[in-house]
Amino acid sequence: SIIKLFVLPGDGIGPEVMAEVEKIVAWLNSEGVARFEIEKGLVGGAAFDAHGAAISEADMARAKAADAVLLAAVGGPKWDGVPYDVRPEAGLLRLRKDLALFANLRPAICYPALADASSLKREIVEGLDLMIVRELTGGVYFGEPKQIIDLGNGQKRAIDTQVYDTYEIERIGRVAFDLARKRRNKVTSSEKRNVMKSGLLWHEVISALHVREYPDVELEHQLADALGMQLVRRPKQFDVIVTDNLFGDMLSDVASMLTGSLGMLPSASLGEKDPASESRKALYEPVHGSAPDIAGKGMANPIAMIGSLAMALRYSFEMGELADRIERAISLVLEKGLRTADIAGGAKQILSTAQMGDAVLAELKAA
Amino acid sequence: SIIKLFVLPGDGIGPEVMAEVEKIVAWLNSEGVARFEIEKGLVGGAAFDAHGAAISEADMARAKAADAVLLAAVGGPKWDGVPYDVRPEAGLLRLRKDLALFANLRPAICYPALADASSLKREIVEGLDLMIVRELTGGVYFGEPKQIIDLGNGQKRAIDTQVYDTYEIERIGRVAFDLARKRRNKVTSSEKRNVMKSGLLWHEVISALHVREYPDVELEHQLADALGMQLVRRPKQFDVIVTDNLFGDMLSDVASMLTGSLGMLPSASLGEKDPASESRKALYEPVHGSAPDIAGKGMANPIAMIGSLAMALRYSFEMGELADRIERAISLVLEKGLRTADIAGGAKQILSTAQMGDAVLAELKAA
Ligand SMILES: CC(C)[C@H](C(=O)O)[C@@H](O)C(=O)O
Ligand SMILES: CC(C)[C@H](C(=O)O)[C@@H](O)C(=O)O
Numbered sequence: 001s002i003i004k005l006f007v008l009p010g011d012g013i014g015p016e017v018m019a020e021v022e023k024i025v026a027w028l029n030s031e032g033v034a035r036f037e038i039e040k041g042l043v044g045g046a047a048f049d050a051h052g053a054a055i056s057e058a059d060m061a062r063a064k065a066a067d068a069v070l071l072a073a074v075g076g077p078k079w080d081g082v083p084y085d086v087r088p089e090a091g092l093l094r095l096r097k098d099l100a101l102f103a104n105l106r107p108a109i110c111y112p113a114l115a116d117a118s119s120l121k122r123e124i125v126e127g128l129d130l131m132i133v134r135e136l137t138g139g140v141y142f143g144e145p146k147q148i149i150d151l152g153n154g155q156k157r158a159i160d161t162q163v164y165d166t167y168e169i170e171r172i173g174r175v176a177f178d179l180a181r182k183r184r185n186k187v188t189s190s191e192k193r194n195v196m197k198s199g200l201l202w203h204e205v206i207s208a209l210h211v212r213e214y215p216d217v218e219l220e221h222q223l224a225d226a227l228g229m230q231l232v233r234r235p236k237q238f239d240v241i242v243t244d245n246l247f248g249d250m251l252s253d254v255a256s257m258l259t260g261s262l263g264m265l266p267s268a269s270l271g272e273k274d275p276a277s278e279s280r281k282a283l284y285e286p287v288h289g290s291a292p293d294i295a296g297k298g299m300a301n302p303i304a305m306i307g308s309l310a311m312a313l314r315y316s317f318e319m320g321e322l323a324d325r326i327e328r329a330i331s332l333v334l335e336k337g338l339r340t341a342d343i344a345g346g347a348k349q350i351l352s353t354a355q356m357g358d359a360v361l362a363e364l365k366a367a
Numbered sequence: 368s369i370i371k372l373f374v375l376p377g378d379g380i381g382p383e384v385m386a387e388v389e390k391i392v393a394w395l396n397s398e399g400v401a402r403f404e405i406e407k408g409l410v411g412g413a414a415f416d417a418h419g420a421a422i423s424e425a426d427m428a429r430a431k432a433a434d435a436v437l438l439a440a441v442g443g444p445k446w447d448g449v450p451y452d453v454r455p456e457a458g459l460l461r462l463r464k465d466l467a468l469f470a471n472l473r474p475a476i477c478y479p480a481l482a483d484a485s486s487l488k489r490e491i492v493e494g495l496d497l498m499i500v501r502e503l504t505g506g507v508y509f510g511e512p513k514q515i516i517d518l519g520n521g522q523k524r525a526i527d528t529q530v531y532d533t534y535e536i537e538r539i540g541r542v543a544f545d546l547a548r549k550r551r552n553k554v555t556s557s558e559k560r561n562v563m564k565s566g567l568l569w570h571e572v573i574s575a576l577h578v579r580e581y582p583d584v585e586l587e588h589q590l591a592d593a594l595g596m597q598l599v600r601r602p603k604q605f606d607v608i609v610t611d612n613l614f615g616d617m618l619s620d621v622a623s624m625l626t627g628s629l630g631m632l633p634s635a636s637l638g639e640k641d642p643a644s645e646s647r648k649a650l651y652e653p654v655h656g657s658a659p660d661i662a663g664k665g666m667a668n669p670i671a672m673i674g675s676l677a678m679a680l681r682y683s684f685e686m687g688e689l690a691d692r693i694e695r696a697i698s699l700v701l702e703k704g705l706r707t708a709d710i711a712g713g714a715k716q717i718l719s720t721a722q723m724g725d726a727v728l729a730e731l732k733a734a
Contacts, residue, residue, distance in 0.1 A: 075561075089561045119600050124486045140507075140529065141562055148564050155533045158568035162507065162527040165518070192616075194442075194456045195508055197515050201525035225620040232599060232624040233486050246559070250617055253592040257599040 002035045003317060006066035008043040008059075011079075011088060012290025013300035013353075014072030020302035020357025021070060021309050024326070027361060033322060039066070043095070044074025044088035044290070054091030063095055068316045069283040071095070072305055073290035096136050099281040101269035102168065103175040104134040104248065105311070106287060108235075108255040108265065113334040117260030117343050120232070125258050130238040131183065132255055133176040134248025136269055138168045139198070141245045164198045164244065169205040171272070176242035177214040186218040186239040190227045190247060199224075202244065224251070231255055252287065262288040263301030263342045266308035268315050282316045284308040294341075298352040301340040303330055306360055329363035369402045370684060373433035375410040375426075378446075378455060379657025380667035380720075381439030387669035387724025388437060388676050391693070394728060400689060406433070410462070411441025411455035411657070421458030430462055435683045436650040438462070439672055440657035455657075463503050466648040468636035469535065470542040471501040471615065472678070473654060475602075475622040475632065480701040484627030484710050487599070492625050497605040498550065499622055500543040501615025503636055505535045506565070508612045531565045531611065536572040538639070543609035544581040553585040553606040557594045557614060566591075569611065591618070598622055619654065629655040630668030630709045633675035635682050649683045651675040661708075665719040668707040670697055673727055696730035 005025070009015040025036045041059035042050050050056075054074075055063075063069050075088040084090075095101070110118065110128035118125045143161035151157055173189075180187045189206045191199030203221060210219045222230065224247045230237065231254050243251060256265050265288070271281035286304030294300055306326065314323035338359050339347040351359065372392070376385040392403045408426035409417050417423075421441075422430075430436050442455040451457075462468070477485065477495035485492045510528035517523055540556075547554045556573045558566030570588060577586045589597065591614040597604065598621050610618060623632050632655070638648035653671030661667055673693065681690035705726050706714040718726065 084567065087561065093562070119488060119491045120486050121488055143526075146564050148568055151532070156568055157530065157532050158563075158565040159510075160529040160563045160565050162529070163524065165524050166522045192613075194454065195460070195613075195616075196525075196527045197513050198525040198527050200451065201515055201523055225616045228595070228617050229620045229624045229629070232621055246562075247617075249559075249562075249592045250595050250614075253596045254599055254621060257596045262596070 002037050004066045005036055005038050006062050006069045007038050007040045008069060008071040009040070009046075010043050010072045010074045010290060011045040011076050012073055012292045012295040014074070014290055016295070016298065016300050016353045017286070017302040017305035018070070018072045020353060020360075021305050023357055024306060024309060024361055024364070027364070028322075034317070034319070043071060043091040045076055045079040047091055048079060048082060048086055048088065052086065054086050054088055055094055060094070060098060063099060064281070067279070068312045069095065069099070070308060070312065071283055071285040073286065073288065075290050076292035076295070078292070093141065095283055096269060097142060099283065100137060100271045101281060101283055102135060102137040102272070103172055103270040104136040105179070105268040105270065105315070106132040106134060106248075106252040106255070106265070108132065108252070108259050110259045111264065111331060111334050113331070114260040114264065114343055117345050118258055120258055125235065125260075128235055128258060130235065130255065131179060131240045132248060132252045133172060133179065133240060133242045134252060135168065135172045135244050136248075138164055139245035162196065162198050162246070164201060166201070166205050169202050170209055173206045173209045173242060174213070175270070176240050177209070177217050180217050180240040184239040185216070186220070188227070188238055188241045189219065189221050190224045190241060190243040190251070192224050194223060198244070206242070227251060228254055231258065256287050261301065261343045263304055263340065264307070265304050266311050268308070268311040270315060280316070282312065284312045298354065299341050300353045301342050302353050302357045303360070306330065306357070325364060325367055326360070329360050329367065332363045333359045369404050370435075371433045372403050372405050372679075373429050373436045374405050374407045375436060375438040376407070376413075377410050377439045377441045377657060378412040378443050379440055379659045379662040381441070381657055383662070383665065383667050383720045384653070384669040384672035385437070385439045387720060387727075388672050390724055391673060391676060391728055391731070394731070395689075401684070401686070410438060410458040412443055412446040414458055415446060415449060415453055415455065419453065421453050421455055422461055427461070427465060430466060431648070434646070435679045436462065436466070437675060437679065438650055438652040440653065440655065442657050443659035443662070445659070460508065462650060463636060464509060466650065467504060467638045468648060468650055469502060469504040469639070470539055470637040471503040472546070472635040472637065472682070473499040473501060473615075473619040473622070473632070475499065475619070475626050477626045478631065478698060478701050480698070481627040481631070481710055484712050485625055487625055492602065492627075495602055495625060497602065497622065498546060498607045499615060499619045500539060500546065500607060500609045501619060502535065502539045502611050503615075505531055506612035529563070529565050529613070531568060533568070533572050536569050537576055540573045540576045540609060541580070542637070543607050544576070544584050547584050547607040551606040552583070553587070555594070555605055555608045556586065556588050557591045557608060557610040557618070559591050561590060565611070573609070594618060595621055598625065623654050628668065628710045630671055630707065631674070632671050633678050635675070635678040637682060647683070649679065651679045665721065666708050667720045668709050669720050669724045670727070673697065673724070692731060692734055693727070696727050696734065699730045700726045
């Protein structure tokens with residue numbers, strides 16, 4: 001059957017890295033491995049420039065109708081002055097919220113060939129393979145009230161609200177425990193229960209879920225500040241980390257830096273499984289941003305975007321083996337010493353975005 | 368005149384590291400350099416065990432009457448089950464709030480002798496000297512509503528509120544800009560204005576303050592997640608970082624890990640200067656916690672606590688030179704290869720807490 005991919009290249013280097021994914025999709029189609037149909041839309045600054053919104057209603061409808069959404073990146077200094085509600089990020093946040101993509105999976109893997117690109121010592125990061133499971137549709141990102149009040153006398157008051165309900169914590173907890181069972185069977189749950197009521201509830205709900213449904217999985221709790229520290233000190237102690245929207249944002253960025261390059265890291269944002277169809281809404285995107293400074297130069301690393309396609313195959317289409325093949329192709333390319341500028345280190349030859357995409361495709365074909 | 372220090376050893380390794388500060392204070396008194404008077408109180412679990420509160424009213428009154436408070440650390444698994452309002456951390460939070468200690472200064476300095484103890488590569492951290500200025504009496508730590516509501520059906524809702532007013536951002540901004548002028552003249556302001564209204568106001572107020580009062584200082588803005596990343600990637604780009612209570616908590620813990628050991632890092636928490644007396648409320652404490660696992664073993668590193676005394680001399684008592692002398696003594700001890708267990712690396716001889724305190728004192732005497 002036909003698989004509908006809705007593709008949102010977005011801003012900055014987005015279109016360049018997405019082009020490499022499209023090459024791979026075209027090849028998969030031509031091989032008859034699957035029948036992907038690609039529809040394209042606009043998000044972020046690109047959408048604002050076209051229709052004055054961070055994503056149009058028509059594109060939201062297409063995103064909802066698709067089997068999976070692939071998004072590259074949004075934002076850039078060009079849109080620094082646009083109103084808050086139509087800033088580029090609003091498009092991404094609306095996609096997450098309206099598709100109810102509550103589970104954000106952010107693997108941090110340190111490829112042996114790249115261990116020296118990390119600012120951390122090789123022995124600290126070599127072989128690192130952890131997964132951050134970040135709650136994505138709740139917390140301070142979406143809680144109300146969220147406003148700025150004018151108090152007069154030149155004073156304003158800004159308010160953001162962190163809200164979590166039991167069911168929101170439970171469902172993200174299940175995602176983490178289920179993943180751990182397929183990995184090294186350990187979950188680290190993180191909050192600030194010593195300061196936040198939401199941390200207190202988080203700790204209580206995850207602990208109860210553990211006892212009730214996942215007693216076979218090892219569970220530990222670390223305060224979010226201490227976890228940030230441990231990520232830098234001894235990251236290989238972790239398997240699956242589960243945390244809220246804001247802590248997940250910070251901690252996954254710190255974790256990403258352990259691996260040597262942001263340009264390598266994919267992510268998946270998943271909705272609830274429909275019990276009838278067994279399918280779920282999903283969006284796949286690199287962890288990196290739109291990198292306006294190098295946009296249009298053909299320098300960007302497309303590996304995170306290609307890895308995001310692999311995650312789509314694994315989590316949306318039960319094509320785990322094909323996902324493995326793509327990830328192996330990426331590893332092989334790196335082992336051959338092929339590098340884009342961001343991971344160049346001492347490499348002799350630096351590849352362009354398109355050359356890197358071609359190199360991954362060549363390995364795929366050779367396999 | 369007599370300087371009144373209110374000393375709160377707290378829990379875990381607290382009493383052990385505080386004892387080394389008391390040795391130094393006694394020596395300063397005997398030398399006639401200053402006349403310190405020490406009064407002692409209880410905070411955290413120790414206070415709970417004695418009077419069922421995380422700090423007694425009498426000790427709060429003593430803290431308010433003192434010229435400065437020295438606190439070592441609070442908390443431990445022993446008090447995991449105590450009610451939320453009297454948990455050990457509540458004592459620390461009450462001191463911060465009731466003394467109005469809005470400015471938390473957290474230096475992260477990488478001593479050359481310890482650069483190899485960091486999990487980061489030597490060239491990334493050697494010579495690191497940054498200062499995190501964290502807002503300490505606002506934000507999500509104290510905003511209301513802050514509660515857990517029972518929704519029935521086994522569902523609860525937890526709410527925390529992040530609140531910032533213009534004046535709170537302005538006064539912490541001034542602290543950061545003033546410090547930068549005495550350092551390398553650069554401030555990096557950090558928030559999540561792409562997601563939080565408080566981030567939007569933070570950015571607006573700091574930017575306006577810069578233009579109005581500190582045009583001579585270099586100002587840049589980095590989103591909090593990106594800053595976490597940059598701290599790991601290229602920490603030496605920073606001089607002074609100014610951020611809110613929660614981001615400051617996370618980012619200062621990440622920064623602390625760059626330096627090789629938490630056992631090395633002091634902090635200062637300052638109130639507003641009284642215009643009449645030119646004095647201010649202040650509390651000085653190490654960044655590290657109570658380390659219950661090594662408590663009572665005489666293994667803890669007292670340097671962060673001794674460094675906190677040095678910060679007290681500098682920021683509360685205009686004794687900057689004496690502070691410099693203490694910090695030099697610490698450097699010399701490290702250069703001689705003297706190490707407590709936490710920073711031992713390959714060191715031949717490991718010092719106890721008391722031996723390290725004596726070693727610092729010996730350098731002070733020799734100078
Ligand atoms: C772009 C921004 C709104 C987003 C976030 O804060 O979630 C980004 O940092 C991320 O982590 O995906
Ligand atoms: C103990 C805890 C309440 C405290 C905080 O979160 O502020 C600590 O982590 C700190 O950074 O001083």
